[in-house]
Amino acid sequence: MSLFLLLLLVALVLGVIGLAAEGLFYLFVIGxxxxxxxxVLVGVLIGRRGRPAR
Structure with missing residues (x-):
């Protein structure tokens, strides 16, 4: 769960910098x-946990 939050924070920071700084739109795209x-990572992890054991 901490990996999810870290990646979410990185995406948010890159997106804000990419939109705020002129000429750095590529940072927004990377974010x-x-x-x-x-x-996708969270979806895969939740999908794995949701299956009952046999």
Whole structure:
């Protein structure tokens, strides 16, 4: 769970810097990619936990 929060914070910081600084839009794009990767990671982890043991 701490990895999720760390990646979420990194994505937020990169997105804010990318939008605030002129000419650094690529940081916003990198932040968006990190956010999507973070959400996929959490989805995979939740999917693994949700399956009952046989």
């Amino acid at each position: 968006a990619v990190v956010l999507v990767a973070d959400l």
